Amino acid sequence: MRKKIVAGNWKMNGSMELLNTLVPALAEEAKQSQAEILVCPPALYLGDVQRKAGDHLLVGAQNCHEAQSGAFTGEIAAGMLAEMQLSHVLVGHSERRAIYGETDQLIAAKTQAAIASGLVAVLCVGETLDERESGRTLDVVLGQVNAVVSQLGLADWSRLVIAYEPVWAIGTGKTATADQAQDVHKAIRNALADYGQDYADAMRILYGGSVKAANAEELFTCPDIDGGLVGGASLNADEFISICRAAN
Numbered sequence: 001m002r003k004k005i006v007a008g009n010w011k012m013n014g015s016m017e018l019l020n021t022l023v024p025a026l027a028e029e030a031k032q033s034q035a036e037i038l039v040c041p042p043a044l045y046l047g048d049v050q051r052k053a054g055d056h057l058l059v060g061a062q063n064c065h066e067a068q069s070g071a072f073t074g075e076i077a078a079g080m081l082a083e084m085q086l087s088h089v090l091v092g093h094s095e096r097r098a099i100y101g102e103t104d105q106l107i108a109a110k111t112q113a114a115i116a117s118g119l120v121a122v123l124c125v126g127e128t129l130d131e132r133e134s135g136r137t138l139d140v141v142l143g144q145v146n147a148v149v150s151q152l153g154l155a156d157w158s159r160l161v162i163a164y165e166p167v168w169a170i171g172t173g174k175t176a177t178a179d180q181a182q183d184v185h186k187a188i189r190n191a192l193a194d195y196g197q198d199y200a201d202a203m204r205i206l207y208g209g210s211v212k213a214a215n216a217e218e219l220f221t222c223p224d225i226d227g228g229l230v231g232g233a234s235l236n237a238d239e240f241i242s243i244c245r246a247a248n
């Protein structure tokens with residue numbers, strides 16, 4: 001039985017005021033949740049979020065550099081995140097692929113660095129609207145998944161979570177239907193089975209893209225959807241807690 005995960009990606013949003021109200025509420029929720037609850041605030045807030053997170057709320061970063069150290073102004077190494085007791089890091093988010101030109105090769109290197117440092121990497125994959133409409137969804141998504149998992153040993157998979165986020169559903173209010181999402185999640189799991197059925201069965205695959213309280217339960221009850229990666233709705237305590245409860 002795979003344990004569900006509900007992750008909040010604040011992106012470049014939030015403030016100390018929001019943190020001071022939202023994080024204690026999530027810390028309380030995490031104490032009784034059957035799902036893992038993870039928050040990924042902007043890097044500057046990570047320490048403050050950790051101090052309020054308690055023993056159950058997980059805290060992760062939104063990005064890391066693939067090198068251990070060096071002359072990379074403005075960057076943060078995966079080992080530094082691990083040293084600060086963070087548990088997770090997002091890699092390959094579509095905004096980083098599109099805005100910062102991150103390639104599959106770079107994302108594979110970041111994933112390896114994260115796992116080698118002891119973090120759980122949340123690998124984000126997903127197709128654009130154009131790719132979906134031209135019938136290339138699975139080619140694109142499975143290509144993004146394989147580019148990373150082919151570089152990992154099977155032992156690393158316990159430190160990998162995959163998040164399927166159709167780009168056309170991110171921040172648009174347009175959610176993939178439960179059937180559309182389930183189809184892609186199942187295809188990802190089937191592709192992973194080429195590496196090892198037990199490992200594929202154990203992989204947590206999250207859905208992201210306009211997840212909200214109103215659609216979370218329908219998505220999370222699909223057989224291959226193991227929780228969500230939530231953007232906008234993770235900034236509202238009531239909404240995000242409702243989404244977390246939908247995973248219970």
Ligand SMILES: O=C[C@H](O)COP(=O)(O)O
Nearest residue numbers: 009170171209210231232
């Ligand atoms: O990382 C989160 C995703 O980009 C989803 O964002 P959203 O829930 O605002 O659509």
